[in-house]
Amino acid sequence: MENSPENSFIEVLTQLQGAGALRRLILVGSWCLLVYKHLYDNAPEIPALRTTDLDFLVREPKVQIPKINTPDVLEKLGFRPQNDYVSGLTKYEREDLEIEFLVAMMRNSDSIVKVPHLTLSAQMLAYMDIASKYSKQVSFKGIPLNVPEISAFVLHKILVQPLRDKEAKKEKDAETVRSLSDLIIDRNDLSVRTKEIYSELPPKLRKKIISEAKSKYPNIVKILEA
DSSP states (O other), rough: OOOOOOHHHHHHHHHHHTTGGGEEEEETTTTTHHHHHHHTOOTTTSSOOOOOOEEEEEEETTTTOOOOOOOHHHHHTTTOOOOOOOTTOOEEETTTTTEEEEEEETOOOOOOOOGGGGEEEEEEEHHHHHHHEEEEEEEEEEEEEEOOHHHHHHHHHHHHHHGSSHHHHHHHHHHHHHHHHHHHHTTTHHHHHHHHHHHHHHHHHHHHHHHHHHHHHHHHHHHHOO
């Protein structure tokens, strides 16, 4: 297999699927763009992938189901565990990819959460419940993969963009939202779904989204106020 970012991604997915771990995860972050390109006929509005950070959201971190040794799967692929002994978080690095596991916010829990059924630790991040609630299973290169609906991906990105600590990442996220909103506004089914998901969010989140959209994303305003 040719050594490319996409092939490395497929290699990771294939091994996680074979171990039974992939169905317990949701792909989040910028690698979703590659999947959306596949799903939406290589639409030009979907930006090219520009990251080596590969993030997975654990669907049910505390569920009592048989354990899978996920670190062993990754280490066999050449990933090295990078342990933060202060926080307890472990990431997995190879020269071409860095894998991190995430969980949605939970009450009365530390920011780093142990996931016994996957034998790993995951970082708790805000707004990930949107990606979790509005995810679906798709087929990517013959691999069943859970990803957020593209409408949920955009609404989530609007919320997290102001939280970025680096200006370059803030602008990259803003560009992604603007590009994807061009796709959504031109497809009635996606526009309807975006408005539907937005209407189901708590009022506080709707207020944040519309405030951000009015200052940065005019197409999102048109979609949500149509």
